[in-house]
Amino acid sequence: MSRSVVVEAPGRFRVTRSAPPExxxxxxxxxxxxxxxxxxxxxxxxxxxxxxxxxxPVVPGHEWSGTVVAAGPGTDPALTGAKVxxxxxxxxxxxxxxxxxxxxxxxxxxxxxxxxxxxxxxDHLVVPARLLHVLPADADLRAAALLExxxxxxxxxxxxxxxxxxxxxxxxxxxxGMLALQFLAAASPARxxxxxxxxxxDAPALAAGATEAYRPGGAxxxxxxxxxxxxxxxxxxHAAVALARRGGRVALTGIPxxxxxxxxxxxxxxxxxxxxxxxxxxxxxxxxxxxAFGTGVLRPASLITHELPLDDFEKALRLxxxxxxxxxxxxxxxx
Numbered sequence: 001m002s003r004s005v006v007v008e009a010p011g012r013f014r015v016t017r018s019a020p021p022e023x024x025x026x027x028x029x030x031x032x033x034x035x036x037x038x039x040x041x042x043x044x045x046x047x048x049x050x051x052x053x054x055x056x057p058v059v060p061g062h063e064w065s066g067t068v069v070a071a072g073p074g075t076d077p078a079l080t081g082a083k084v085x086x087x088x089x090x091x092x093x094x095x096x097x098x099x100x101x102x103x104x105x106x107x108x109x110x111x112x113x114x115x116x117x118x119x120x121x122x123d124h125l126v127v128p129a130r131l132l133h134v135l136p137a138d139a140d141l142r143a144a145a146l147l148e149x150x151x152x153x154x155x156x157x158x159x160x161x162x163x164x165x166x167x168x169x170x171x172x173x174x175x176x177g178m179l180a181l182q183f184l185a186a187a188s189p190a191r192x193x194x195x196x197x198x199x200x201x202d203a204p205a206l207a208a209g210a211t212e213a214y215r216p217g218g219a220x221x222x223x224x225x226x227x228x229x230x231x232x233x234x235x236x237x238h239a240a241v242a243l244a245r246r247g248g249r250v251a252l253t254g255i256p257x258x259x260x261x262x263x264x265x266x267x268x269x270x271x272x273x274x275x276x277x278x279x280x281x282x283x284x285x286x287x288x289x290x291x292a293f294g295t296g297v298l299r300p301a302s303l304i305t306h307e308l309p310l311d312d313f314e315k316a317l318r319l320x321x322x323x324x325x326x327x328x329x330x331x332x333x334x335x
Contacts, residue, residue, distance in 0.1 A: 001123075002020040015313070027072040028079055029071075029072075030126075032064055034065050035064040035065075037327075038149065040062075052110060053115060059118040059121055060119045060121050061114045061119030062113050063145055063149060064148070068080050083135040085145075085147045086113070087283060087286050088280065104282050105279070147290060150179050151286045153176055153179045153253065154289040155278045155280075156252075158288060164189075166226060167193075168224060168225065169228075171229040172236060173194050173204070174230065176253060176254075177194065177205070179300065191211055193212045193219050201213070219243060222271070224243050224245055226249050236254055241268065244273050304328075305326035307330075308330055316329075
């Protein structure tokens with residue numbers, strides 16, 4: 001039997017049991033090892049996710065890792081037994097954005113595992129084999145479940161293009177912020193600052209590669225070559241822009257908590273800043289993150305604070321919103 005957490009409507013879910021799904025042409029059946037929870041999963045459950053980016057009923061779970069247990073027709077049978085992670089955006093494969101390698105920006109509409117298609121809060125997941133990334137045989141699948149947020153941060157870091165000896169700052173020291181610190185530390189910055197309102201995040205940030213940690217407003221403004229914003233909090237995009245030097249590069253990944261937040265155009269223009277935003281991750285970003293994970297540059301295991309069985313979905317949601325929680329995983333194999 002195969003279990004799935006089905007969110008039938010905002011605030012209502014059930015755990016279903018059925019025979020494992022069969023992979024179709026070009027698909028693979030994956031036995032899920034671990035699936036992470038994030039703020040977008042809470043939005044899906046609470047009904048606060050924008051209507052264009054959710055579909056009910058749905059099995060959530062877009063951050064996951066597992067092992068291929070069956071290959072469908074037209075799928076390389078050598079995939080069977082491989083440890084894998086998978087991209088979430090399906091894309092139409094025909095529009096200009098998909099052809100450019102950006103299915104996350106598909107012009108024919110949003111289509112993502114865990115939001116519009118069945119996700120990984122389940123024992124098994126069927127996914128197109130073209131979306132899979134094979135991991136080393138000795139990969140830690142618990143840690144690999146964080147490669148989806150890592151791919152998002154990889155997109156931001158690739159846009160920001162840090163160079164050795166530059167100065168960098170990360171706004172927000174949650175999971176995304178910690179992953180950003182690890183990526184940026186690999187570029188050998190002269191200074192790498194973490195900014196977060198929670199003093200308890202200082203020690204993990206320093207362990208992730210930061211050289212200094214500050215509360216909001218505490219870091220000197222206008223002096224950083226590269227700034228990556230990961231918080232999506234009120235005023236964090238404005239703060240990120242204010243931290244950048246003239247001619248600096250800023251990458252914004254957080255969706256603002258307050259739509260009324262404004263990034264001052266005066267700062268953008270008078271400092272001649274390059275600002276990039278990130279919505280999800282494309283195949284190149286995934287390859288970047290998977291490679292960094294495989295070589296040990298990326299060390300996401302330290303960010304995991306809780307692991308719960310699949311039937312504890314509601315408890316996992318609450319834990320993921322707790323102030324002291326890091327990454328919370330659902331582990332279908334746990335009793």
